[in-house]
Amino acid sequence: MHAADLLKLSGIVIVIIGLALRLRTTLVVMTAALVTGLAAGLPLFSSEGIFEALPFLTKPDQEGIINMLGRAFTDNRLMTLFIITLPAIGLAERYGLQEQAATLIRRIAAATVGRLNIVYQLFRVLTGILGIRLNGHPSFVRPLIFPMSVGAAEGELKARTAEELPEDIVEEIKAANSASENYGNFYGQNLSPVQPGILLVFGVLSGLGYVVSVWTLVFYAIPIAAISMILGMIQFWLLDRKYQNKMAGR
C-alpha cells in the first residue's frame, strides 16, 4: 500500500475519533468528506460554468468535491422527507394522541411491550414480502407503536400513568420500538424480488457475468429472515420477562 492510499483512509479515522469524542456530528462528517476528497486528489469544483478551466480549484473531466456534495445531498432529499409528516403528528399529540393510544392498549390484557414489538416486526416482514417500502420510524413508530408500547408497559408494571414509569424503561421501550422496525425492514425486504436489496445483488452479479434468478436469491434469503424473526422474538420476550421479574421482586 502506498502512502497516498493510506492518506485516503484518514477520513475514516476522522469519523471514528470525532464520533468517539462526541464532537458535533455534522462537522465531523463534513471534515471527513473534504479530507478524503482532497487526499484522493479530487478537485474542489468541476471544470464547468464560471469554474471552467480554473487552475488549482478544478481538474479537467473530474467532478469537484463541492459538486459531489451538492449532488448527493440533492439526490438524497428523500431521506429527510419525513419532515412533512411532523405538523400533523405534533398537533395530534397536542390533542392527546399518545394518551389515547395508551388507553386503547391498556384495555387489551394480553398486550405487553415484548409482544407488541414482535407483532410489529412480523408486520414489517409481511410488508417486505408484499414488496412495500415504508418509512416506518416516522409513520408508525413515533405516532403509534411507541405510545401503544407505553400503554402496554403501564399495564405490565401496574403504573397508573406514563409519568409513573421509570425513565430508563421508557428509554428502553423507545430503543426496542426503533429496533423492531429495523429488524423487520432489513431482513424482511429480501423476501421480495422487487425490493432494492435483491435487485442490487442481481445487478452486481449480472455485471460480474453470472446469470442468476431473482427468485433463487429470494429463496436463499429465507434462512436469515427466519433467524432474524426468532432472534427478535427472543430479545423482546426477554424484555417482558425482565418487567415481570421487576414486578415479582417488588
Add this chain to the structure above:
Amino acid sequence: MISSISSAVLSLNSVYVLTGLVLWVFAAMTLGDRANNRRFGSALFWAILAAIFVFGGSRYMPHWITGLLVLAMVVIDGTGGVLRGHYNESTKAEQAEHATRVGNKIFLPVLLIPLVTFGFALAFRPRYMQELFGLDATRAALVGLGYGGVAAMAACLRITGDKVRVLMNEGRRLNDAMGAVNILPQLLASLGVIFTAAKVGDLIASGIHHIIPADNLFLLVLATCLGMALFTIVMGNSFAAFPVIATGVLVPLIVKPLGVSPEMVAIITLTAGSSGTLMTPMAANFNIVPAALLNMRDQYGVIKFQLPFALTIWTLHVILMWLMIKLF
C-alpha cells in the same frame, strides 16, 4: 395534457417542494421566536434546507451552489447556531381535556400517513401505472409519504378545529427537537459518494485480499462477512458496501475458485452487511434519527439495544455461509 399535469403533481419533486414550503414556515416562525437565543442562525439553517428542497437539482440551483449551501449549514450548526425555542406547549391537563373531547378520532389523521403511503405503494405496483405516470414503485411510496403528510394535516385541522398556525408550530416543535440531526442522513450519503470517488472501498477489498490465506474456507467466509460488516459500519450503508465486497472478495476468492453458487453466498453477504448497519451511527436514518424522533436521552440508545442482536445474527451468517458451502 392531463397525464403531464398528473405526473407533475405525482412526482417526487412536487413533494420536495411541499416539504420545502413547510420548512420555510418553520424558518419564519423561528425568526419570530424570541425565546430562541440563536434565532437568526436557526432560522437561516432551516431556510437554507428549505431552499435546497424547493430548488435543488433545478437549473436555478446547480450542484456547486447546493454544495456551498450545505457547507454553510454545517458551519452554522458547528458553531452552535441551531437551537430550540419556545412552543406554547400544552399542559397535561389541556391534553386530557382535548382527549376527552376529540377521543379516538385523533387516530384518523395519524393513520392517514401510513395508509396513503401504503396506497401509493400498492397502486404503483402494476407496470402500466408506473408507465402512465412515470413513477416507479420505490418513488411512489415516498410520494405517498409526502401526500400522506399533507392529508394528515388537513384531517387534523378539521378534527381538532385548531388553527394552521398551531399546526405548524407543533411541527416546528418536533422538528427543532431533532435539530441538525435531520440533515445527517443526507450528509452521510454525500460522504459515501466521496468515499466511492476516492476508491476507499477498493483499498479495503485489496487489504483483505492480502491478509487472508486463499486455502482456508472458514477464514475466507469470515473475511467476507467481516469485511462486509466493517465496510458497512464505515459507509453506513450495506448497499454501498456490497458491490465492493462482492467484486473484490466474494467472487474472486470464494465463488470462482470453489465453484460455489453465487446466489447462495451473495444474499448472505448482503445481510451480513445489514448486521453492520444495526451497529453503526453512520446509518443515521435507521439509528440516530429514530433516537432523535423519540427524544431519547442517549443518541446511541438504539444502537446499544441492537448490538447483542446484531453480533449474534452476524455470527450466524458466518456459520450459515460456511455450512452451506460445505454441504451443497
